[in-house]
Amino acid sequence: MRATLMYSAGDVRVETVPDSRIKHPTDALVRITASCVCGSDLHPYHSMTTADGPARMGHEFIGVVEEVGPAVSTLKRGDLVVSPFAISDNACEFCRENLQTSCSHPEANFWDGIEDEGAQAEAIRVPLADGTLVKLPVAADSALIPSLLTLSDVLGTxxxxxxxxxxxxxxxxxxxxxxxxxxxxxxxxxxxxxxxxxxxxxxxxxxxxxxxxxxxxxxxxxxxxxxxxxxxxxxxxxxxxxxxxxxxxxxxxxxxxxxxxxxxxxxxxxxxxxxxxxxxxxxxxxxxxxxxGPAPTRAYIDELMPDILNGIIEPGKVFDATVNLDGAPGGYQAMDNRENLKVLLAP
Missing domain, CATH: 3.40.50.720 (NAD(P)-binding Rossmann-like Domain)
Incomplete structure (x- = not known):
């Protein structure tokens, strides 16, 4: 599969990497249909050293479930889902207090803390899939996809x-x-x-x-x-x-x-x-x-999604460019040069 890697400041490449696969019973494998470059991705784009690279990039995505682990109960193959930028079980004491970014489950993490996974790619393994992923009631080619993608990070933040x-x-x-x-x-x-x-x-x-x-x-x-x-x-x-x-x-x-x-x-x-x-x-x-602090965007998805579905808000207007996955390096450069506000990736 293809994925975006950052080798050092200013050096972003799209390369062939080993396919993502199920590792744990609570995992889901998701084929990514929409992702994007985040403003926070520009921080390592300015400062990453070669010692810290290459790093898989991306923490915002929508995709289709391709496979689920045996312990996953709320998702099935073919479901369209959106992922917050933090992985959580959505069940621990902190999650019940709507602070999923402090989830106490041992597998809870931010996407940039998951080795060999990133959302600027063709597919991704999602730990704690039942708690992390949220099903979307639209098709993958819906005109609402850009706005629904903002639920992953920027709107919730x-x-x-x-x-x-x-x-x-x-x-x-x-x-x-x-x-x-x-x-x-x-x-x-x-x-x-x-x-x-x-x-x-x-x-x-x-x-x-x-x-x-x-x-x-x-x-x-x-x-x-x-x-x-x-x-x-x-x-x-x-x-x-x-x-x-x-x-x-x-x-x-x-x-x-x-x-x-x-x-x-x-x-x-x-x-x-x-x-x-x-x-x-x-x-x-x-x-x-x-x-x-870091936004527990999982806590806000159910509240904000109806406003998007009903056309009350259109946060997807922040995307002012769309490129395919191979265009990711140019997307970083365009955002860094202030030529684009936010770049949507459609693998």
Whole structure:
């Protein structure tokens, strides 16, 4: 079978690898029909050393079940399924608390922690298949596939940011970052009732989509200038909630610059730094809450899917390019060059 491997920073290749196969009774083998390149994939694309490669890539996919292990009870051959980016049994104490990214099962993991498996490929072995995979009530060629694929990561991650931030009809919101997750955070804040949503981003095609998703204001400025503009838009107070979808220190500093006293900063951008200021001059002195983390997207799929099926939301609009599997290396480069927002792979 064919799969995408990253050898080092900037070096992505599609190669023939051994076929994925069932290893454990709780596994399923899935033929992938749609996957994509994630913004978080660009972090190793910038920094991976040859010592860490080659690594199988991809953690978002939809596919058709080809085979199931003898202990799998809820899935059968031919089912179309979507997978969250974290593997879980969906049954342990943490999963029952909707924190599947902290599942206590020994086989629970993130996809990049599973050796010799990745979603940017023709097929994949799915551990803990009953808990991880969710059946989709559409055909593999449905026009809804791009939107349903966002349930795997970016929509659930943006929604997690908004939920953890406590967004509701009484909160004003700033979203930092106009990547796919930031735009999903805008859509999620709108879904939860926020009436003022300020999107901080500099790329007009993306911020235009952000306005379509519900942003009421766009601030292109960064740093102190950007902070001043947001405060101007909020009567000098800042917003009740900031959804930080970038993960770099300047974005974090921007977040505590625009947050209202007593507000909440919710981070879902994978942090590319070890320490974040939380002292008197940043968070403590103004009673600001810091929250966020890896999104348990499995917890949100059942809630969000009906809105996609009913046409209430169309998160698949974040995909602005579609290529076949062999086009994956070019997809990485196009996203890194900001030529594309998010690239869909159709093997």
């Amino acid at each position: 943006g929604y997690h940011a908004a939920v953890k931030g406590g967004v509701n009809a009484r909160t004003t919101v700033t979203v930092i970052g106009d990547g796919a997750v930031g735009l999903m955070a805008v859509l999620s804040a709108k879904r939860l009732g926020a009436e003022q949503i300020i999107l901080m981003g500099r790329h007009q095609a993306r911020t235009d989509l952000g306005r379509e998703f519900g942003a009421t204001d766009v601030v292109a400025e960064r740093g102190e200038e950007g902070v001043a503009k947001v405060r101007e838009l909020t009567g000098g107070l800042g917003t009740h909630v900031v959804l930080e979808a970038v993960g770099h220190m300047p974005a974090y500093r921007q977040a505590y610059g625009v947050i209202r006293a007593g507000g909440t900063i919710s981070r879902v951008g994978v942090p590319q730094y070890e320490d974040a200021p939380i002292g008197f001059g940043s968070l403590f002195g103004r009673n600001i809450t810091l929250t966020g």
